[in-house]
Amino acid sequence: MSTVNASGWRPEMGETDVMTAATFTGNRALMLEEALIFEIGDSHTTGVDFDPAPRVQSRLGGLERQRDIGLPGLSEPEAVRHYTRLSRQNYAIDLGLFPLGSCTMKHNPRLNEKVARMKGFLDAHPMQPQETVQGALAVIHELAEWLIRLTGMHGVAMSPKAGAHGELCGILAIKAALDARGEDRPVILVPESAHGTNPATAAFAGFRVENIPATPEGRVDVAALKTRLGPDVAGVMITNPNTCGLFERDLKVISDAVHAAGGYVYCDGANFNAIVGRVRPGDLGVDAMHINLHKTFSTPHGGGGPGSGPVVLSEALSPYGPIPFVAKMPDGSFKLVEEESAGEMHPETFGRMTAFHGQMGMFTRALAYILSHGADGLKQVAEDAVLNANYVLRSLEGTLEAPFAASGPCMHEALFTDDNLAEGFSTLDIAKGLIDEGYHPMTVYFPLVVHGAMLVEPTETESKAALDQFIGALRSVANRAKQGDPALKSAPHFAPRRRLDETLAARKPVLVWKEAELPIAAE
């Protein structure tokens, strides 16, 4: 005898379609709506208790605040519930495969979080006397050594705050080196497949940007690049592996040509994950490369930062790198080289890029990741990342168009286009359809060099079973797009929100919450 079904429902009773029925709360079971703090809190409520302040004579210079700030407070249970409910409206690596190409959404080990929170790191002030922070300086130095060894470079600037900041660091080092040579070279060459930060960074540093075309197989057109080199070219910015997911097999040839023409090679290291432990950019003639610790070295993306973007530098550029940095002294102690000692220890520096010493909280996490893997594990990281991407690429042959599939194996990401979909269907529809399948979409419409790009980066922290399920889902959604399934046009159907009106948001920007104007009573 089976147990009684307490719900009272039996298969022969069928189902009533309640999908469209409204609920009183607007909630749908575990899908919970949440108001803004300005709607649920008020200025008298607080979730923090303080001892009463001793009575003193104010010394605020007569500038005591008179006006209300307008900050709502929440009690602790309200706050915990508010943010917990909000969190459940996010997709995250912890929930599932996150195939966002060039973003490297790999698992974020929790050991990293644990070590970053050790009191000696979390609770150390950046301006403490150096003898009281030798452990923190040792971490920065140890990570710096790893980055130098893994890339085969000469030096590393640890202070850049994120990848784009690291790019800026590399470009400023190039500019400083040219200044030291007394040369004015106003042009930086950037392949058209580059990430938008590359031209933005070069322009920010005062360079003029010129595009270099790609070959039909998705790599830099070496002949075109060589033709353009000359005394006005400061250098090139090349992403390797590139944004089409391919290894720039001629990078060494390019580097030699650029160096012969008196320029420098900046490598965008956003995709270092594909080659870490297997290829050293220093062996390819690179002069500067930023490393996104939040990509290759697993520090959390945090919903958009904080990142960290150390920059490895060649012997030619190292003298110009920013301050501060950590030096190991002959007695084994660590010294932070700041403005004061730069004149003696690093006289050619282009200066400081940020207050204090960089993203220490990311250094501890990245180093924990690196030590956990070791030289052997990091090599395996690259191999599994590339294996997973090629598995996705080949498994979807015949389903989606892969423009560069014939160009050889891909590296850590597989590029598809929206060619051969039904009339009126595009990449966007596939992306939104994947949301309903329980996935974050891949990177869409980037790189710009192919039509309706879909860039899939599975990373090495996915199992074969997870990949097989994702491949099945993508195949199913792609087939719906090929067949012209109208339901796909209005996807996602099952997410906390349907497609959002971005035109409205941009035409009439509402960037802060304002109290609704009270309705005026009818006369």
Next chain:
Amino acid sequence: MTRYFTDEHEWIEVEGTTATVGITDYAQSQLGDIVFAEVPAVGAQLFKGGDAAVVESVKAASDVYAPVSGSVTEANDALADDPALVNSDPEGAGWFFKLELSDPSELDGLMDAAAYKAFVDSL
């Protein structure tokens, strides 16, 4: 009154030595929903082929170039409040700016309506 077109999809309507400039219906259809238009300041000196204005959709920003040289006499302030005018009436109420021509002979190289239509059809 004569209306000319450029291969960057601007139109210019000339009356004597003054002209009104906007983007074509084809241009707005390519850009999609316009969310913002930045028009030049009155008095600004524009040069043929140089940056004159900016038009933005949600995902793209495009420069509008000056079809001919001249100084700006009036800008369409209505676009600030209602950029959608560029979508709904690109070659009328969605105009961008007016200018005093500095060299009317620069009009010579521009297309007329028929030539522009043929140009668009070829794209």
Next chain:
Amino acid sequence: MRYLPLTDSDRQAMLATIGAASVDDLFIDVPEEARLNGPIAGLPMHASEMAVERHFSALARKNMAAAHHPFFLGAGAYKHHVPASVDHLIQRGEFLTAYTPYQPEIAQGTLQMLFEFQTQVARLFGCDVANASMYDGSTACWEAIGMAGRVTKRKKAILSSGLHPHYVSVAQTMARFTGDTLDLAALDMAQSDTARLLASIDSETSCVVVQYPDILGRIEDLGPIAAKAHEHGALLITVVTEPVALGAIKAPGEMGADIVVGEGQSLGVGLQFGGPYVGLFACKEKFVRQMPGRLCGETVDAEGKRGFVLTLSTREQHIRREKATSNICTNSGLCALAFSIHMSLLGEHGLRELAALNHARAVQAADRLTSIPGVSLVNDSFFNEFTLKLPANARDVVHRLAAKKVLGGVSLGRLYPGQATLENGLLVAVTEVVSDEDIETLAVALQETLVEGVGA
């Protein structure tokens, strides 16, 4: 290896699907001479979780942690008590391991939080709008100078000598490459820089940059500087490195600041030896299209429900490329979340209480420390940080205090190396975490140190 789920048989099966004999076949595009045959020589192999933890524990123990000692450092990074729920909430995987909210349907948690954060920051600073955060205060400060240049189409910025020296250095580095002119002056303990600022503003000036409270902790009315700047078509940029202060003193926006930037580390974010922190950036609404960084805006979805998206993104690098307002890509999302949670827990009432407590503690500490013979107070006004003039080189004193297990402040000699007139200055920050006992311990240690004599 614990973070890699593929088994060897998985790898073989996948290689068969791909049609490759070995994984080396996937790396054939790497030139022969750059291929590495095995793990990079001379580097350690993989390690267990326990071994890694042990390594870090040993290094962490070599640092003096703020919580374990009487602690008085500030200068742009402050130790405040962070409620336990803040760190718990930011470690929820859905926040911690999410990406930038480019797919808004499945990122409403991050987006709504950013919308709330932007509103909190704008209100705190007395501005119309704020962005979704920057790297830190120093980079936000430079971005504000760049933005003022775009708004005014001028290239000369006047920086107050009371601006944090690292912030000045960052601006100098950038200005060298962008061709902006920076009008600077040496810090003077005897008087603020306001008279020079007022005298220097002219029709070439793009902006005046003033820190509030300034690097020495002094608080001055920004109204006259704002008025003079506006008279000449220039902008006033105010830099706030201690946002808790604004629970006690007027908001910069209230006094006419056009752009207000700051370091948000004080709320929710730990000291972390200097980063990651969170840059705050707010301004008047009319300048919003010249702002750098991400912005979150309200909209509706296809069913008419309220929702949030990243908006005005045509300003940014991924669309504008070389014409972008900044090359900035990331914000400091998780730190912004920590800031916002802490601020929501405090609320108006809590923030004002916190600010009052900080000020009261600082007043008590200033009174106690200036009772030491030879020690005088530089400031007429201050919030939770003030500058002492010692009868000795303050750098030496700080090291002596550290040897006595007291973290006694930041010496001006460290911040301004080589400036003899500043070498006796000691910057002392006093927050709610400082106890009566801590103040007494510092006072006694400082007096002993001065009596013993330093630098002998």
